Amino acid sequence: MKLIRFLEKHFSAVLFCFSILSGAYVYGIASYKYEWFPVPVLQQAKAGFDAWQKLEAKEVIYGKVEDVTVPKEDLTTWLVEPRNYDDLLLITGGFEEQPELCPELGCIAWIMDREGNVFHTWSVSRADLFDGQEFEGFSGQPGRDNVNVLSVDLDGNGDLVVTFQAKNMFPYHIGSMRIDRESNILWSFINHAHHWPHIAENGEALLPWAQLEQSPKKHIGPTRIDTNCSEYGAVYEEGFQIYNPAGERIRAVRFEDLFLKNRLMGLVYSVREGCDPYHINGLVELNEATAAKIEGAEAGDIAMSLRSSSSLIIVDRYDDIVHQVIMGPMVAQHSPVVTERGTFVLFDNLGGLASQGGSRILEIDPVSGLGTSLFPLAGDTEHVLFSEEQGVVRLSENNERALVSVSGTGKVLEVDLLEGRPIWEYLNQTSLSAFVRRIGETTDANFALMETRGADYVSRDFVEAVLGRTEPIGVVQPEA
Template sequence: MHNSDRLGFAMFFMAIVLLAFIGGAYIVLAKVFPYDYLNNAYQAGKALLVQRSIDDPYTETDLWRRARTDERGVTINDSEQAYQGYTLYTSGDGTYAQLVDMKGDVAHRWELPFSEVWQETPSGKTPRPDDLMYWRKARMLPNGDLVAIYIAANDSPWGYGMVKVDRDSKLLWSYKAHVHHDLDIAEDGRIATLTHDFTDEKIEKFPQLPSPWLNDYLVELDGESGDELSKTSLLHAFFDSSYAGILYATPHFGVADPMHTNSVEYLEQAQADAFAPAEGKAGQVILSFRHPGAIALVDPESSRMNWAIRGPWMGQHYARVLENGNFTLFDNLANYEKGNRSRVLEVNPQSNAIVRYYIGDDEHPFDSGLRGAAETLPNGNRLITESDGGRLFEVTPAGDIVWEFINPVRGGDKDQFIPVVSSAQRIAPEQLGADFRAVIDTTRRTSS
């Protein structure tokens, strides 16, 4: 090839590169075809790179936190004021749940690795290793059966599915979907939960949505079979209601996950009668939407959003309706005090007034930026899950801590990390079936 030919070829090549650069820049800036395909591929590649580059699960995932104390197990136990029973909890170090007594002794344990149920994620991808998963939420039935949600670290969508196991951890059914955050079991056995999936759907009323974005769904399952009974798109429920404007409060950092729905609870008839926004209709579900800071009622039968509200909370989780007509929230961030950012609120839905709250103090700091829950017990106390602290505790209406349990598991070269905890459930012995009570008693006698 002559020198003039080489020069001509080089100039031709540079011209092609320049045109490709200009064309690529125009596609990216103008977001015209095939921008969506290129962007999706880029985002997927970036997510895969992050997902596969975990060297230290203690500092590079949200399943562990730096331990705030050397104490482990039960540290406070006021037998006169605490609601007596067993406490179920899950831990960020694995796909298991444990039932402990008031002294913190393990009465029963359930465990089922993801790899023994499925070989792929609901999206058909290679799942995270079993040691990077845990049960985000678990609920125990009186006979010892357990329903649990699998969550994986550093993946999106990050919910991996739901299972029901018996008291021996044998699989009864599985529901393969991107189930996340929460579940509730109605008195008739139906299960309400949340799923999400990426979509490229364009929403004219919400042009800020990127492509792709995560849509959340309210799903009902049959408790005996795990079959899907209904599925409601929550973004469409918002925009088909008179509360659509609430979504425009979604912060810019969360627009790809515009709702970040994080809790569900069925309203039984007594709750529906007391809770004014429900207007006496049982079967509706109260939900918490973290990013727009909203609480709402959705009827899975009609897929309609019948009520929604925003209030003086931030990053909230775990909306629960009380039979006095109020609702409670785990308010993760709105207290702003160093070491005591979190609060548990009781809110009047008609006035939006906070009628009761719990905050920490210097002796017992209270701070969980992520997750968190609060269950109101039959005696009026509240069982609080401080997830980031790896801590469960029970407080009286006056704010006195009468029971406290700190996750005994530690990790790291100096035991400086503690797994997060979530989904605490207090069960009185008389609520359990006789056969399961006998198993618990036998297990405890054998281990003692």
């Protein structure tokens, strides 16, 4: 009775409150469905909170695999009788790595022989990156101190194209740089390049590219395919971009647009993580032999590795045309290269047998789309290979050997592809003295084993004629 009398007395006020609540409920449903305010704000806040959760509580050098209490003195090891190869090796390093060779800033890359004798280095300061550019749109702790080298590629003039990723920042795709043989910066941009770059025959830089979409759309383009993104509150909208040697971006392609145009939406439906539906992690220019095996393709077109869909796509260099899609033989692969046989070779992270480690170096025939394991060989019970993430393979000039960067282990293996066995090994150990100086703190160890994010072949003639080096300038061994 009291309730009835209360409602009779305050009916207008109760009706008004009920109307407000009902309207708020209806608006809440509609705002969620159509992403009206405040949904975008909440999603951006969630993305920032996720980035904050990923911040490292203690400063650590980027790419560290493990601390080394007692430094290993022999970083290079022949696993067979030493062989007399004339080529040298380009090793990807990073800021503050190998401070004995690059005392001020560390070596972002160096060229060495198989005994660890170093012939040339490149070194750049973080403070000189991205002159006049700001880290707009980044969460976490945006700044140059959190920018790190991911990979490099070398052109015929001694220029390096470098890509940068970040720790303690969201998103992690940062940008790229081109420096000359003397480490002078030719250009550097916060252009959201990431993973492994590739310098084409004409000197253009082919770069993976990412954009952050906040708030993520509910569907992929005009399709009914749900984005299925819940982890970050943002979608990595990726593609590729091309820069000429002068630093002008001459092409940029978004995968969503490309796949919609070519009716390849199965590539976004098949992914394991909707917030990262493409994850381009390597690209390479087609040579004549490979292009000849792909209908409609020409030398200079681009093959790209997409980790999320475990696919290799071949895209026209100048038009938005996909010439071929290869799926099936590999899982979460990285770093494709082309051979003189007209095939692709890549680091297949998860497509191998668990009994052989789980990873493999895979050769793919673009005609059949099928793959053959080059290392470990089928039936090999002696050798194992595994890197769940990253992993790079590069071929010698005659395609008979491969340098395999097993990133998560800190090792580079040289593999004889004719024999299907490793013949040489390098451990990427560095002193932490430069890193300790920068952060102004002590560490638990003086050395660290670092990820191997790239090793490639360089001819000795190139080093002598272009870089002007005939004698070593140092070694990658720890100080006594």
